[in-house]
Amino acid sequence: MVFVIRRVVQSLIVVLVMSLVVFIGVHVVGDPVHILISDDMTQMEIERFIQKLGLDRPVHEQYFHFLANAVRGDLGNSFVYGEPALKLILQRMPATLELALAAFLLAVVLGVPLGMYAGLRPESPASRAIMAGSILGFSLPTFWVGLMLIMVFAVMLGWLPSTGRGDFMTWDGLRHLALPAINLALFKMALVTRLARAGTREAALQDYVKFARAKGLSPARVVLVHVLKNIMVPVVTVLGLELGSLIAFSVVTETVFAWPGMGKLLIDSIQRLDRPVVVAYLVITVLMFVIINLVVDILYSLLDPRVRLREAKA
Amino acid sequence: MMSLVNRIGAAVLFLLVGTANAQELRIGLGNEPTAMDPHYHNLSPNNSLLSHVFESLVDQDERQRLQPGLAESWRTIDDTTWEFKLRRDVKFHDGTPFTADDVIFSFERAPNVEGSPSSFGIYARGKTFTKVDDHTVHIKTAAPYPLMPNDVSQVFVVSRKHGQGAKTPDYNSGKAAIGTGAFKFVEYTPGNRIVLQRNDQYWGQKPAWQRVIFRGIKSDPSRVAALLAGDVDLIEQVPSTDMERLKKDAKVTISQTVSNRIIYLHLDHFRDDSPFVRAKDGGAIKNPLRDRRVRSAISKAIDRDAIVSRVMEGEAIKAGQLLPEGFFGVSPKLKPVAYDPNGAKKLLAEAGVPNGFRLTIHSPNDRYPNDARIAEAVGQMLSRIGIDTQVVTMTQGVFFRDASTGSPDKGPKFSFILVGWGSGTGEASSPLKSLLATYDREKGMGASNRGRYSSAQVDKLINDALATVDDRKRADLLARATEVAIDDVGIIPLHYQVNTWAMRRGFSYKPRTDEYTLAGGVSKAN
Secondary structure: HHHHHHHHHHHHHHHHHHHHHOOOOHHHHHOOOOHOOOOOOOOOOHHHHHHHHHHOHHHHHHHHHHHHHOOOOOOOOOOOOOHHHHHHHHHHHHHHHHHHHHHHHHHHHHHHHHHHHHHHHHOHHHHHHHHHHHHHHHHHHHHHHHHHHHHHHHHEEEEOOOOOOOOOOHHHHHHHHHHHHHHHHHHHHHHHHHHHHHHHHHHHHOOHHHHHHOOOOHHHHHHHHHHHHHHHHHHHHHHEEEHHHHHOOOOHHHHHHHOOHHHHHHHHHHHHHHHHHHHHHHHHHHHHHHHHHHHHHHHHHHOOOOOOOOOOOO | HHHHHHHHHHHHHHHHHHOOOEEEEEEEEOOOOOOOOOOOOOOHHHHHHOOOOOOOOOEEEEOEEEEEEEEEEEEOOOOOOOOEEEEOOOOOOOOOOOOOHHHHHHHHHHHOOOOOOOOHHHHHHHHHOEEEEEOOEEEEEOOOOOOHHHHOOOOOOOOOHHHOOOHHHHHHOOOOOOOOEEEEEEEEEEOOOEEEEEEEOOOOOOOOEEEEEEEEEEOOOHHHHHHOOOOOOEEEOHHHHHHHEEEEEEEEEEEEEEEEEEEEEOOOOOOOOOOEOOOOOOOOOOOOHHHHHHHHHHHHHHOOOHHHHHHOOEEEOOOOOOOOOOOOOOOOOOOOOOOHHHHHHHHHHHHHOOOOEEEEEEEOOOOOOOHHHHHHHHHHHHHHOOEEEEEEEEEEHHHHHOOOOOOOOOOOOOOEEEEEEEEEOOEOHHHHHHHHOOOOOOOOOOOOOOOOOOOOHHHHHHHHHHHOOEEEHHHHHHHHHHHHHHOOEEEEEEEEEEEEEEEEEEEEOOOOOOOOHHHHHHHEOO
């Protein structure tokens, strides 16, 4: 319990510091007024608008105003949409979660077996191919891969829709989901494959695996129970963090596939200098990372009985 | 055998592509609207989309000429009063008849929408609306106001019944989005799509499409790919880099017209010591841009043909004034300044700076097509006549702040800038009033005059024009104001942009100067 409370306090401090950094950051990068207004507006009307948004006040005053509202759960109204920033973000969250979870599943379901195979038979041609593929997955830019996927599967072959999102959990929805999910999963898949391979190679030489074999357990049981369980600790750690980044920063994939999620909202908001949305987005992102980290710590204790959820005594 | 394979192929293709409804139109937008409230944000993407659902008293056709809309006729009944006669056969989507009350309500609502980033106040303020009877409205102004029909064409009429107390979210949800237009609101998912359905009770020509789906696809290559993949039937804002390829593609048709947006250079007319003008040795110099001959030399040193063909890849038309020909109030006399580097050098010598000087051009790099590259081209061309030009480009949020209010006294910061101007009203008073009239905060003149050009003669012609109700006389005055200002090189016009749409073969689009993408303008050959 103490552990959890302590973590929550730490997290609040992180959120506070982050909000300050972001707030100052977005004020330095430009003035949203001239992006939002129409060309025809007169000087007086522009001034009225600036006053209405509170942009004529000094930055520190604006920040305290923001904090005062944030404590009451109000992260401000979007300059562009005129609606609460939080509402805009939550409105688009389901689309992003759908995409991120699909990519996450793909990465795990394909990445772990591929990595284990490569780890068990490091010298086989198939393993070499898997490892070479993972290097490509790492190094090819997401933007380019996304466009190539569209060119091949949507434009040339015409199998799948190029952009947009269908209804959740329908055939049409899945068809729309396929390409962006693959695009987003590729990098994570490569990562998981390499982690699983390294873990498997190490675990395969451990005494308990030798012992299990010597006991006469079937190879399947040795691999699926003894090896798999032990390589999952590093995989879960990394995946936990990666899930956060999948949700928060699928910006490129969402842009390329015109996926109506939070990432697209973020990039649009940055381009239009919609400060409240950018700040609210990052506050939510930090909160999400903090929660995920907490969950990962708890998962550790389940996967590895040696880990206990309490602070080490100094 | 071959035909069997073909037939199977066709069947498979049919299954894969799905049964796209013949009466359904799918459009890929480059910029999505920010709300479904027609009075929330005065911005092209919003006005374009919402004109399907809502209408104004006066309509603008594809070349922005005024046409009867919800008003069947209008006239001045004395110097300061306009009378608008409303159509009698118009019903809102919920069946309630359209009357003068809705008009008056709309003009009261338009300037007062909470949180509006760019309000319609400029079109509604200073006007008094009176209902004469259910189908007659009088609008009074303090002084004669010839632009009344233009202003009125910018404000959509909403239903009073549904609009009372309605806020922007009520329109976004569709609850209050009840208009008189040819399409009814069905669905708005921000960031994803907007669905409209044909209004079968529409008073005017009924559109060919039963259902229209607009999808925002902001990324240029993705928008083009969506068209090539057949996921959308038509896209707007075709990137110039893809034009050559698309023109060759037999499955694609292109539709283009000149835009009401001009790209131009503004110069520092008001400071003797201009911050980004220096002598060749880096020392101070009396601002040579205040000398008409120097400005003229700069204009002559620019090879507009090269900019159009190389930088814009042919997707622009070189400009000699503020609006392309055919628009109200343009001058028939003004032609683009010809490229003449020797003439330019001579003018520099006459002006006492034969060896040129140092200059910095500032430009946004994410606002207009190829903006930064145009600035670079201009920089090189000026360096050729001895004006050593440094090019500085930046994101629009920084650029417009500094260009408008970046100096210590909250004035323009730069000496020489590249900017654009789109004339929403579709006539020449819009750019004249904003770019070339003397800056006057109280009167709202010269709001975007970032070079602070000021000429008593131009001001007088503009003011006369703005007080002349007679269309022919006003057009003449506007043309003369343009001639004087351009002859004085108040700004240096570069080119007009070209608006481009691309669609699947078999579709056609009536291209528009105002960049609007309207389902009513799309037709399909059968």
